[in-house]
Amino acid sequence: MKEDFLWGGASAANQYEGGYDQGGRGLSINDVELAASHGHERMIHENIQKEYYYPSHQATDFYHHYHEDIALMAKMGFQCYRMSICWSRIYPHGDDELPNEEGLKFYDCIFDELLKYGIEPIVTLHHFEMPLALVKKYDGWRSRKLIDLSVKYAKTVMQRYQHKVKYWITFNEINSLFIARTPWHQAGIVYHEDENKTDIMFQAAHYQLVASAKTIIEGRKINPRFQFGNMILYNCCYAMTCHPLDQMMLHNKLLPIYYFSDVQVRGYYTNTCKAYQKRMNAHFDIDEEDADILKEGTVDFYSFSYYSSLVEGRETNQSADGNLLDGGRNPYLKTTDWGWQIDPLGLRLSLNYIYDRYQIPLFVSENGLGAIDQLENQTVYDDYRIDYLRQHIQCLKEAIEEDYVDCFGYTMWSPIDIISAGTGEMKKRYGFVYVDYDDLGQGTGQRYPKQSFYWYQKVIQTNSEEL
Template sequence: MKGFPKDFLWGGAIAANQIEGAWDEDGKSIGLSDLFIYKPEADISKLHTANMTQAEVEFAVNDKEGYYPKRHGIDFYHTYKEDLKLLKEMGFKTLRFSINWARIFPSVEDYTPNERGLEFYDNFIDEIIKNGMEPIATILHYEIPLYITEKYQGWKNKSVIDLYEKYGQTLLERYHDKVKYWIAINQINLLHIEPFLSIGTCIDTVDNFEEAKYQGVHNQIVGSALLKQFAKNQGYDVQIGTMLADLTAYPENAHPDNVLLAMKHNRLNYFYTDVQFRGAYPGYIKRFFDESEIDIKVTAEEEALLKDNTLDFLAVSYYFSQMVSMELNKEQHVSYSYSSAKKNPFLEVSPWGWAIDSKGMYNCLSQYWDRYQKPILIAENGLGMYDKLENETVNDDYRIEYIKDHLIQLRECIRDGIEIMGFCAWGPIDLVSASTQEMEKRYGFVYVDKDNLGHGTGKRYRKKSFYWYKEIIETNGENL
């Protein structure tokens, strides 16, 4: 195949916690993303590990002065019909979105579905379909309800598996005839970068935080397999996938130590999907756990469940590549098996320090396909930048160039025979940044008049990239 398939799913991706707002409406309870305050003084050029202590959680819950951007988003909860019309105007074939767990099950004391929350998603999903798009639903995208942290200390507690299973079954029962593609856990491998949002455990409530993180992700893997088993047993015509944030690294040079470091770094990125697609924990991760004195509780029943319920497709978020160096790791006393990244001198970076590397997409997707032979969805890709609104538009040629370069590499993957399901540009309408809480780190084809402190009219404006992406979809990528 020389170009994109005729049924290629062109579209975009959003997350409930970054776009909806309405954080305390229609019965919704507090979710973990609602606890992150905007800090103007933060150094945006570095990825900060998002941990939280119990005291920080309590402060955020009771704070009446600070601005918490994800509580407000872009008010998509009330504007989704108008916003979906803009995506339809671009010709979107698909929209990936998430469902907010804290909106569906706001209380653990009375663990029954909140009908008002479900009604919102009833209407939202119907509107997606009405506008000619294939809905792709993410069951958990950093929307863990606060009670999971307060009562269970997060996903490390196996009781949370049951709660997640009931939540996921509720969604599958209600929407299986409308939503074919489901992503069980967003970016399941980011427990080291977004540990609090990923597993919901406060860093000061456990003796061994590394062990708690890996136990938490194991429990998520089990929960995902349970949903696959449920859908299979019910005879639902759905696909259950998993999602990685790509962390593939190059070695700094050809020195064997650097080559081995990159290989070991990359295997720690693969282990999640090795389990979910191959059905068992590989030997290298068992060795890593043993040498790191990490004791993961895995039952025989869980091992059988994982073996019999491997997942259907791989969703990947790709923004940047990494480079690792033994010299850097020795300086920082980092384990030989778990590495820190070094700046690649051959690549330009965004204002947030993210290396711009379209060929890295071709590299990582090729590795995933060769390893798993599973269909791949580009669940997120895009360029966050400071946009300047002039004459009711944004001349964002930098965004067009970035996405164009990545689509060219995606086409190379397809020519190699890799089964690519679709391309979901991240944040097609400007939304709040997951990592920095900024509104002004913009990804969209549509500009939203709102700043980092929530000031602005909220009015939407089509950027130059809006019309460019519209043409890409119309021509099925032929004019790249």
């Protein structure tokens, strides 16, 4: 691995930060979402109801533990930390005239603490946490008004932190807008029975793509040294058989994955995009200046999440779960407690597929294992997590060293235990550090390094020579 390869971890404010009613922060879309369980969708309320528990309100309380948590990241040897800024902490209603200074100061403290330890911040501007007020006032990303409002927010934080942050990611897993049955996290949208879901979905996608490009254009004016990336939910996918129809089904499965990255990397709606639009019979409005904005505001690097792989074909035998995506079961792979198929080689293949298509630097922004951990003797003996990460990092090394894929960093999801995005649970744990909270947010909040904490410490110390 190159000496300047960036090792670290990744998290999202809505799953980690907490402090939902402190520091002048406004409500986000997550703050009215209840917890659920595997296989069940989270219920969304119009407003907070006191008798219910909302996981994002406390999450795992980074808001009050950031000194301790960043020190733990530094102890592991992190060279970077991918995090997100909560839009409603900066603009409580999303369309406020002036930003919330207390919120800006909070992130000043975070970045100063990271830089004190030599940890490079990699900041996601939109990670499923738009202000709730924008849903109530504008119907979320159904409205073109959100383009300029989101760019105003982005400009505010880019100007504020231009000397502290170099790497920016515009939208987290932007293609999941096409995958989610209810794109509440992605766009603040709950479909109505009487509306054309496809047209709403494609219109919201277009607005986010324009917002991403416009943010990049404005960011480069602020600091030409900024590096901008997209972020794609990427599941490696295989055809069930060598039958040509299975191969065609695989091709179609990948269209919504490449739809967004084609625009963000190449700057226009490619033949792949147009084919998907036609296949879905999608109609949406495009303003005259949008094409020029998309062309100018392309990304510098491609970042993606990778957790598992799926199978596609005419007769898939059993269904398998994944990160929003679902597909057929692969008989050659084991699964996690949540039914996600474990496929380290799929990461190497994915890196090759993406790099061959786009030929720009790559960044693995999420990869990890959600599991039920047991705290024993103030630690967790998580050999299963070590085994998962070891195999994936080995395949990452092979893609870089043997296949000559240009990849400059890897951030494991997530360094500290956080609540699940899909269910709001705590029991689905990803971290190197155990946090003493349960599914109802009860516990001490105390942090306990797991066995994997010390393993990853060695991985970083040796630049992955010791796995």
